[in-house]
Amino acid sequence: MDNKIPSTRWLHIIAPILIACIISFMDRVNISFALPGGMETDLGITSQMAGLASGIFFIGYLFLQVPGGRIAVNGSGKRFIAWSLAAWAIVSVTTGFVTNHYQLLFLRFVLGVSEGGMLPVVLTMVSNWFPEKELGRANAFVMMFAPIGGMFTAPISGAIINAFDWRWLFIIEGLLSLVVLAVWWLVISDRPEEAKWLPARERDYLIGELTRERELRRNAQPVSNAPLKDVFRHSGLMKLVLLNFFYQTGDYGYTLWLPTILKNLTGANMAGVGVLAILPFVATILGIYVISLLSDKTGKRRLWVMVSLFCFAAALLSSVILRHNIIAAYVSLVICGFFLKAATSPFWSIPGRIASPEVAGGARGVINGLGNLGGFCGPYLVGVMIYMYGQSVAVCALAVSLVIAGLITCLLPKECDLTPDKPSAPAADASLKDIRRA
Secondary structure (H helix, E strand, O other): OOOOOOOHHHHHHHHHHHHHHHHHHHHHHOHHHHHHHHHHHHHOOOHHHHHHHHHOHHHHOOOOHHHHHHHHHHOOHHHHHHHHHHHHHHHHHHHOOOOOHHHHHHHHHHHHHHHOOHHHHHHHHHHOOOOHHHHHHHHHHHHOHHHHHHHHHHHHHHHHHHHOOHHHHHHHHHHHHHHHHHHHHHHOOOOHHHOOOOOHHHHHHHHHHHHHHHHHHHHHOOOOOOOHHHHHOOHHHHHHHHHHHHHHHHHHHHHHHHHHHHHHHHOOOHHHHHHHOHHHHHHHHHHHHHHHHHHHHHOOHHHHHHHHHHHHHHHHHHHHHOOOOHHHHHHHHHHHHHHHOOOHHHHHOOHHHHOOHHHHHHHHHHHHHHHOHHHHHHHHHHHHHHHHOOHHHHHHHHHHHHHHHHHHHOOOOHHHOOOOOOOOHHHHHHHHHHHHHO
8 A cells, every 4th residue: 555656636637627628628619519500590601611710710729839838848837727718718708799700700710829728738737747657547537628528518508509599608608717717726736846735745756756757858868948940850749740730630620510410410409419419529538548548558659549540530431431321320420439539648648758858848839739720621621521512522531631640650750659668557557546536
């Protein structure tokens, strides 16, 4: 019992980070329910404009990626996220009062700027709290924000639209951000050294482990001031940018058009679509857990990223091939959900393995920012393809993007994988038991 890894941080750090990320996800994807729920008709929006409105978020999302990563490394991620929560709450509520698509495009862009630093900041904060042997699992729990957010967004959004209208959807879900802001400020801490709630034994363990790992990386790679050009000169990091771009094209193309796809497939009302959209996101949670478990046990980060991407692409193609059988097509969409975010845990464990801590902080922002331009291309591509060729061709285009991402994974350096002298399974199993108790 004396050798058991302390676990207080799993609840105090992962839980508030997860909640904040869930709210950010709800505010960015609730437009996918608002559009078929009356917004398209009220504002006179075509499928092309709907794709642009859904995707322009990710243009704004680019701006704070690198500053966010650097702030989390050298300053306070806690303060950064607090200001972000306040900003996107205001933007979301304001969206409920738009009268034309130009206002909608502007607010979606501003929402992207407001949420832009979220992921690099929280990933860096997690790396400040969890040693390498636990990091894959910790990232996995954080990455569950997308499926959990989807599970909440789908039925809540459908119910709000049915009971009121799409305008109240933005107002109500925007106000939830202010509640989360209060929880965030009271609970979270940037680093173990700053957390008054942290038991002394756990603080000593974390400081010792994290310091040892930083020294090992610094011995392997000299410390620098990490100018941004260091990120762009790193071939491995640039491959991650390309990989993430094509991945996010498929990811958000699926996520932001899923309600419309389900409505066209089944003919259900928005409340029914909300219920049908739950199961794919339940499957996403299982996919994140299973793939992160296999990734940590084997240490083969590249393999499980590649497997997840190829299986996601295959399930998308299957949903098109089986589209005349509603049940079979829906099952294919659920399988898509299983692999939707499965690659994220092993993927985000890679930057810190192939770059120094100083470079990795900014790199996470570059990878997420430039990669998430795929979040613009995916929804817009689907909108244009639906307008020109139909829904089936649009879905096939997303599958091709995922295949390209999988092929890029083959080109990543072998340092992405854990080496045999750094086993991860025993500690990972211990952290699982801790999180279950929490």
